[in-house]
Amino acid sequence: MSVAIDRQALAELRVREEASLAERTPRSAAMRQRALAHLPNAVPMSWMAGLYPTAAIYAASGSGARFRDIDGNEYLDFNVGDLSMCAGFAPPPVVTAVSRQVAAGAHFLLATEDAVFVAEELARRVGLPFWQMTLSASGANTEVLRIARLVTGRERLVVFGGHYHGHLDETLVRLVDGRAEPEGEGLPAHASRHTRVLPFNDLEALEAELASERVALVLTEPALTNCNVVLPEPGFLAGVRVLTERYGALLCLDEAHTFQFAHGGLMRSWNLAADFVVLGKGLGTGISFGLYGMSEPVAKVFSRHLATDGGRPGLATGGTTYASAVALAAARAALEELLRPEDYARIGRLGTRLADGLEGHMRARGLPWRAFRLGPRSGYCLAPTLPRNGAEAALSLDSELIDTRRIYMANRGVWDAVQSAGPQVSLVHDAADVERYLAVAERFFDAVLREGGPE
Ligand SMILES: Cc1ncc(COP(=O)(O)O)c(C=O)c1O
Structure with missing residues (x-):
């Protein structure tokens, strides 16, 4: 069986998921309108708009591995402020x-x-x-x-x-x-x-x-x-x-x-x-x-x-x-x-579980892909062999796939990594958090794959 990303299904899914995110975030939409008068792109720092594929949402508070937006939606965060929050929110x-x-x-x-x-x-x-x-x-x-x-x-x-x-x-x-x-x-x-x-x-x-x-x-x-x-x-x-x-x-x-x-x-x-x-x-x-x-x-x-x-x-x-x-x-x-030795050992094990889980989902669907793995960091390598350099790694930067996955996961309460990164287990994630990420990722795979033929 050969399997490929169904680009049509991916595009349609993205439209649906964007609509769903917009529905869940009316307060962010109102804040965005207000912000646009004095903040270019409605944010105080360009990455807060440029890193994300959707209209900006606004954060309210965070605790441990989770944060809430101003509409009260909760997100289990696997980007943790691009690793600036690995000790968790409000340690x-x-x-x-x-x-x-x-x-x-x-x-x-x-x-x-x-x-x-x-x-x-x-x-x-x-x-x-x-x-x-x-x-x-x-x-x-x-x-x-x-x-x-x-x-x-x-x-x-x-x-x-x-x-x-x-x-x-x-x-x-x-x-x-x-x-x-x-x-x-x-x-x-x-x-x-x-x-x-x-x-x-x-x-x-x-x-x-x-x-x-x-x-x-x-x-x-x-x-x-x-x-x-x-x-x-x-x-x-x-x-x-x-x-x-x-x-x-x-x-x-x-x-x-x-x-x-x-x-x-x-x-x-x-x-x-x-x-x-x-x-x-x-x-x-x-x-x-x-x-x-x-x-x-x-x-x-x-x-x-x-x-x-x-x-x-x-x-x-x-x-x-x-x-x-x-x-x-x-x-x-x-x-x-x-930042104690035993904590790194623990998140290293959880990172292995995350990578094994992603690879398991890929294998079960006949995808010739790999999971990135480096201690607590994983990710999606869209090729059968891991890259040796930046040029080879760039082959896995499929914006359409990554952006749609981010929105899909956000709508299911998981905040996924920015494009050039991958999901990261932080010091405050536990085994149940990793299983939650894997379950949502599995559903995403099933939503965008089709059987037969190259793409
Ligand atoms: C390896 C590396 N060095 C330096 C930086 C810059 O960090 P900052 O944006 O906090 O200055 C980054 C940011 O992602 C990074 O990944």
Whole structure:
């Protein structure tokens, strides 16, 4: 039996599901009308419209793995704020710590004891000895690139196709006819001048580039997680480390996402070495902060190039509300009370169940597909073999299918992942939540598949 997506059924289903969502969200519709007068696309941040295929809905509150919209609909969230809410909505230790710190002063533009604790704990947990804080992972990557340029005296940046490292001009690039080009509108044409985009899992291509001895930084996630999932092949990450050292480039592992996948991140869990590591998304608490760790030699240069007020310009790092007392209180609470080894082990098992369940649904229907699997993260690989790089992963980005699934699931109380991600088990999901996701996904499969023939 061969099975294919019934595109006609998919299109019809989408129309029906959009109508049903609109029916369930009249208050959001009214709010949208009001918002349009002063918020472009009716939202305060463009992603809140651009990430979702339907008219904006408005959130009211959340608890654990669930949130409610202003119409009172409840959603079991498998995107968890694109991993910024992996500790769940309103986790009590963070609520307590943040409330206490706001009452005691949210920010002083001076360090607090929590900063010392967080750096000590991250050094122990992740493995790099020195730490700085920003407002986001984008900000952390911006600073890492500047430091790498200072340390190496070089300009070039290497990223891998399928990457996303935040809203830095120099990483918002894509390959067009073999050349890096700005990826979005509003970016200067020269932003991509120093960036090289190489295929993941290709050490030969990397060595050819590094041999130019012009590369300051290789910036990569340990596994790509912004084009669904691309796993490193055995030896790839170790090879990247050997090559960066051989040719004098620095290496940054961007764990803005993958820190949520394993205790201490994949750097610790896979025993990786690097000059920098970037963490983000408020360590899953949703409070705005990012962090980066660096090696001792890098930190020595960093310390020597301090910018002084009215003095020498020094290294261009920092920001007024970076490393606030309240952000550090949230980080400490998360590290001390939420992000425990046993929790990651538990969600890793639930992630395996999620991937096994999705693959079971695919197999039962004769679909030659696979489930992505990386600890608590799964997803839909629309091909019989898992991708080796971003170009292969892009074959699974079927917008029509993904968008319709999101709306279908939302109408059944499940908030699915954004297009380039996949469902994520967070620290507050349980086995019943995973079974609920799988049951709704199964019904969706049955609604859009037909027997016979290629598509
Ligand atoms: C790997 C990675 N790095 C950096 C970022 C940027 O994070 P932020 O948007 O919080 O700056 C993201 C965001 O999704 C990411 O996935």
